[in-house]
Amino acid sequence: QTQINAIVKAQMRKLTPIQNMLLTLYHLDELTIPEITAMTGLPSGTIKSHLARARARLRDGLAITLGERP
Numbered sequence: 001q002t003q004i005n006a007i008v009k010a011q012m013r014k015l016t017p018i019q020n021m022l023l024t025l026y027h028l029d030e031l032t033i034p035e036i037t038a039m040t041g042l043p044s045g046t047i048k049s050h051l052a053r054a055r056a057r058l059r060d061g062l063a064i065t066l067g068e069r070p
Contacts, residue, residue: 019054
């Protein structure tokens with residue numbers, strides 16, 4: 001479990017700062033899109049777009065790290 005956390009954190013550091021922040025707010029802090037919109041001032045569509053790109057980059061990075069094809 002600790003090794004997995006370290007791998008995920010390393011991959012999250014490779015995301016852009018905004019992607020990292022939004023992924024953290026949404027998935028780890030469990031804030032809703034409207035809450036994130038109120039907090040950041042970003043439109044909900046922009047947040048959703050950043051989250052989708054962040055998830056894809058994280059998924060691909062983890063696949064490569066774990067020796068799988070993205």
